[in-house]
Amino acid sequence: MANSVRIAAAQMTSVNDLSANFTTCSRLVKEAVAAGAKLLCFPENFSYVGAKPGDSLTIAESLDGPIMKKYCSLAKDSNIWLSLGGFQEKGDDSHLRNTHVLIDNSGNIRSTYRKMHLFDVDVPGGAVYKESSFTEAGRDIVTADSPFGRLGLTVCYDLRFPELYQRLRFDHGAEVLLVPAAFTKVTGEAHWEILLRARAIETQCYVIAAAQGGKHSDGRESYGDTLIIDPWETLLGRVLVRVKRIIALKLIQPNLVKSLRVKNKICKIGKPVAMVPS
Numbered sequence: 001m002a003n004s005v006r007i008a009a010a011q012m013t014s015v016n017d018l019s020a021n022f023t024t025c026s027r028l029v030k031e032a033v034a035a036g037a038k039l040l041c042f043p044e045n046f047s048y049v050g051a052k053p054g055d056s057l058t059i060a061e062s063l064d065g066p067i068m069k070k071y072c073s074l075a076k077d078s079n080i081w082l083s084l085g086g087f088q089e090k091g092d093d094s095h096l097r098n099t100h101v102l103i104d105n106s107g108n109i110r111s112t113y114r115k116m117h118l119f120d121v122d123v124p125g126g127a128v129y130k131e132s133s134f135t136e137a138g139r140d141i142v143t144a145d146s147p148f149g150r151l152g153l154t155v156c157y158d159l160r161f162p163e164l165y166q167r168l169r170f171d172h173g174a175e176v177l178l179v180p181a182a183f184t185k186v187t188g189e190a191h192w193e194i195l196l197r198a199r200a201i202e203t204q205c206y207v208i209a210a211a212q213g214g215k216h217s218d219g220r221e222s223y224g225d226t227l228i229i230d231p232w233e234t235l236l237g238r239v240l241v242r243v244k245r246i247i248a249l250k251l252i253q254p255n256l257v258k259s260l261r262v263k264n265k266i267c268k269i270g271k272p273v274a275m276v277p278s
Contacts, residue, residue, distance in 0.1 A: 003255055005148050008037035008247045011226040011239040013214035016051040018059065022070060028247055029078050035249050037080065038105075039148055041210040043226075044086030044098070044156045044182040047071075051217040057134055060088040060096040063109060068101065076107025081146065085180020085210060086115070086155050095136040100153045100180060102144050110146070113153035114138025117161050131157075141167055149175035149254040152205070156181040159195050162202065169203035175257045177205045182212035188223020188241075197233050204231040204260050206252050213241065228252075231260050 010028045014021050025046060032040040047067060050056045061067050068087065075082045082103045089099040089112075098115035116138045118131040141164065142153045152174030158164055159179055168174040177199060183192050192211075200207045206229065213224020228237035228250045237248035 004251045004253045005038050006036045006249060006251050007039040007041070007148060007208065007228070008032040008035065008249045009041045009208050009210040009226045009228055009237070009239070010043065010046075010245075010247050011211055011213050011224055011243065012043055012046060012245055013216065013222070014043075014045050014047070014049040014212060016049060016055060016217040018048055018067060021047050024245060025071070026074060028245065029074055029080060029082070032247055032249070033078050033080055035247070037247075037249060039081040039083065039146070040247070041083040041178060041208050042085055042180060043210040043212045044180045045088075045212060046084055046086065046180070048088060049182075049212075049216040049218065049220075054134070056088045057094070057096055060090040062090050063087075063099070063101065063112065065090075068109075071101075072103055072107040072109065075103040075105060079105045081105050081148075083151075083178050083180065083208075083210070085178070086182070089114070091136045095134055097136050097138065098131070098155055099138075100142075100155050100178070102146075102151065102153065104146075111142055111144035111151075111153060113142035113155070114140070115155040115158065116164065117157045119157040141172060143168060143172040143174050148252065149206070149257065151175075152177045154179050156183065159199065162199065165199045165203050165205075169205060174203070175205055175254060176252070177203065177207045179207060179209040180211075181209060183223040185221045185223050188225065192223055192225055193227065196227055196229055200229045200231060201233045204257060204264070206230055206257070211239075213239075213243070231257050
């Protein structure tokens with residue numbers, strides 16, 4: 001594993017056009033490669049955001065279908081790892097899976113994670129959104145070894161459930177947490193950054209959070225604010241809330257994770273914490 005490696009996180013405003021979104025992703029990959037990045041993280045729903053309910057079910061495909069094959073070829077041709085957050089993977093006739101796909105620089109799918117915690121909200125007099133009505137929840141916690149450390153795969157609403165991140169860190173050895181998202185504007189303004197910083201502190205992991213930002217085809221507005229945070233909770237990179245389709249680049253140091261964990265030992269939530277003086 002290299003002592004340091006340049007990674008990138010993309011901010012997008014995906015629409016209901018698979019080809020247009022792929023063109024945007026291809027351009028961002030080109031920019032990331034030109035800047036020396038070895039990993040590029042895309043947000044949830046990177047390939048498609050429908051204009052009306054049911055659209056995502058209509059375009060959902062298996063992981064060996066033509067949509068994912070294009071992204072695998074993009075990774076291979078560009079010699080870069082891709083974190084594809086929130087792909088509409090085909091399930092049964094009435095459900096899809098919100099699947100985080102990790103592709104290596106040879107174009108191979110290294111790992112897949114199906115979103116566990118589905119976003120169901122019914123605000124009196126406000127928004128109603130029930131992801132569970134068309135999405136099958138995942139069951140498995142997933143990590144993957146990479147040249148950038150051991151990656152912990154999650155998606156968006158998972159961020160509100162710290163036990164998942166505790167298990168990624170303590171049971172599965174995660175060193176870098178990937179959090180692709182499409183947070184709403186209201187919840188993003190209130191909680192997005194503080195939750196990401198909390199996950200970094202309590203796990204001593206890097207956190208890479210690629211976000212959707214802006215208004216989509218269905219009129220929904222995503223918060224944006226793509227962030228890269230180190231294990232000491234230092235903000236390393238940011239794409240501003242209102243800025244679209246820009247990448248944040250940063251060197252990450254896998255050895256920093258090990259160093260901090262030696263100096264500041266923590267245990268799972270609920271167990272005694274032993275601090276070693278630095």
